[in-house]
Amino acid sequence: MTPVSQPEPLLDVRRLSIDFQTEAGMVRAVNEISFTVHRGEIVGLVGESGAGKSLTSEAILRLIRCPPGLLSGEIRYRGIDLLSLKDAELAKMRGKEIAMIFQNPMSSLNPVFRIGAQLLEAMTLHLSEATAQLRARVIDLLQRVGIPSARERAKDYPHQFSGGMSQRAMIGMGISCAPSLLIADEPTTALDVTIQAQILSLIRRLATETNTAILLVSHDLGIISQMCSRVMVMYAGKIVEEAPISTIFHAPAHPYTRGLMDSIPQIDRPATQLYPIPGTMPGLRDIPRGCRFHPRCTLSDQTCVEVEPELRQLDQAHWAACHKAQPGGFNQDA
Ligand SMILES: Nc1ncnc2c1ncn2[C@@H]1O[C@H](COP(=O)(O)OP(=O)(O)OP(=O)(O)O)[C@@H](O)[C@H]1O
Ligand SMILES: [Mg+2]
Numbered sequence: 001m002t003p004v005s006q007p008e009p010l011l012d013v014r015r016l017s018i019d020f021q022t023e024a025g026m027v028r029a030v031n032e033i034s035f036t037v038h039r040g041e042i043v044g045l046v047g048e049s050g051a052g053k054s055l056t057s058e059a060i061l062r063l064i065r066c067p068p069g070l071l072s073g074e075i076r077y078r079g080i081d082l083l084s085l086k087d088a089e090l091a092k093m094r095g096k097e098i099a100m101i102f103q104n105p106m107s108s109l110n111p112v113f114r115i116g117a118q119l120l121e122a123m124t125l126h127l128s129e130a131t132a133q134l135r136a137r138v139i140d141l142l143q144r145v146g147i148p149s150a151r152e153r154a155k156d157y158p159h160q161f162s163g164g165m166s167q168r169a170m171i172g173m174g175i176s177c178a179p180s181l182l183i184a185d186e187p188t189t190a191l192d193v194t195i196q197a198q199i200l201s202l203i204r205r206l207a208t209e210t211n212t213a214i215l216l217v218s219h220d221l222g223i224i225s226q227m228c229s230r231v232m233v234m235y236a237g238k239i240v241e242e243a244p245i246s247t248i249f250h251a252p253a254h255p256y257t258r259g260l261m262d263s264i265p266q267i268d269r270p271a272t273q274l275y276p277i278p279g280t281m282p283g284l285r286d287i288p289r290g291c292r293f294h295p296r297c298t299l300s301d302q303t304c305v306e307v308e309p310e311l312r313q314l315d316q317a318h319w320a321a322c323h324k325a326q327p328g329g330f331n332q333d334a
Helices: 053-060 087-093 115-126 131-144 163-175 193-210 221-227 245-250 255-262 302-306
Strands: 011-022 025-037 042-046 071-077 098-101 181-185 213-218 230-235 238-244 312-315 318-320
Touching (some): 011 053, 025 053, 025 238, 042 053, 053 181, 115 163, 163 181, 163 193, 193 213, 230 255, 238 245, 238 255, 245 255
Parallel strands (some): 042 213
Antiparallel strands (some): 011 025, 011 071, 230 238, 238 318
16 A cells, blocks of 8 residues: 555554454454554544454554464564564564553553652663663653653652543653654543643654654544544444545545544534434444445445445545545545
8 A cells, every 4th residue: 555655664564354253253353454654654543433443553562362363464563574573572672662552541550659660660671771860761751741840750659640640651651762653542532622632742742853653543533633644544344544634634535534524523513514424333243245334324325235345546645445436535426
């Protein structure tokens, strides 16, 4: 999917699939998805709850507990195949090369250790510097992520931090070793709206300073639009559209993306003009034949019911998996 003129991507995911054994048999939660992230780029992965966003992002660092063979495809980071890397080698990359921030900071911080000590431990793993120097770095880091009185607050335990402060500390931990790739899975969903905006601008500022690429996972196209230059839209385990953010907003080519756009509240649009997508995303055991979106799609016809659309290139950086998709939008009459 990478245009020929682009340099080698930092992250190159090819035909990634994730299967689970369930009581009702095997289900495919992520279905042959391919995408790239380039150095310093902020890319969004958006989609409804259950689309497979977290599984995709967790697969990159092999954080999914799933028997061998049920995760297939290739995940290359700087050309190295992460799926076949030895555990010890992957552990060296975690945090240093590729870091991850999760939705709920409280579940990532250990309640029995002081915040400063946890940051120090994370840094000690990857940076070979004297402890005194690392301690100074921890304070500096807490200051950079906006923790007031950082020297004192480093001695706090996680329960003494508010949700926003904990997430700042987690971001500090995430960027402490200046990783080349940061995977942020719903990093602000647990926070209230004003804090969300602060945290997002913090992530963006720090990423720019360290030229860190970000894979930003969110169900919220509004958040994605503030942060990302390029977006991938995921539906029921597949990427159904990929395009620069302006194209997604002005000329979405997949009816699902269009539905996501129409359901975003906007200041100049009364609530009566919101058009939520009818129906719900299918469960993993009920993925329909043909286009997986067709039961919810107002444009679907017999072809959509029978033939699964491939992700097709519509324009230089625009791809969509829809029979009706065409450059500049979709064809309602086709
Ligand atoms: N261990 C597992 N066994 C079986 N199914 C799983 C497992 N983990 C995840 N799933 C299923 O895979 C699908 C994708 O899950 P995932 O957590 O990636 O969704 P998501 O897009 O991140 O959703 P959300 O926005 O709610 O975080 C869901 O239907 C989920 O129930
Ligand atoms: Mg998720």
